[in-house]
Amino acid sequence: MLIEPNEQGWSMSDQGPWQLIFNDECIIKIFEVTSGTSTQEKLFVGTKEECKNKALELNLPLAFFKTIQESAQTDIDPLNEEELS
Numbered sequence: 001m002l003i004e005p006n007e008q009g010w011s012m013s014d015q016g017p018w019q020l021i022f023n024d025e026c027i028i029k030i031f032e033v034t035s036g037t038s039t040q041e042k043l044f045v046g047t048k049e050e051c052k053n054k055a056l057e058l059n060l061p062l063a064f065f066k067t068i069q070e071s072a073q074t075d076i077d078p079l080n081e082e083e084l085s
Contacts, residue, residue, distance in 0.1 A: 011043035
C-alpha cells in the first residue's frame, strides 16, 4: 500500500512488516520494519513479497548502484574518499 504524504510532504508509517522507500529515479531502501519510518520520498508498505513485487514493477535501479554508475561516468571511484575531498 502506498502511503500518501501529509501536508508537509512527509510519508510516515510503522506498518509493515516490510517497507520500500523510492523516488522517481531509484529504489532507496527496502527493509523489514522495526520502528516507525518518516521520509520525504515515496513510501510503500506491505509484505516482503509485495515490496519486492513493487520494486520490480517500478523497474528502478538501487540507489547504491545508481551512485556507482554516476561515479563511473565522472571517473570518480566511489570507494576512494581522497578523490571526493
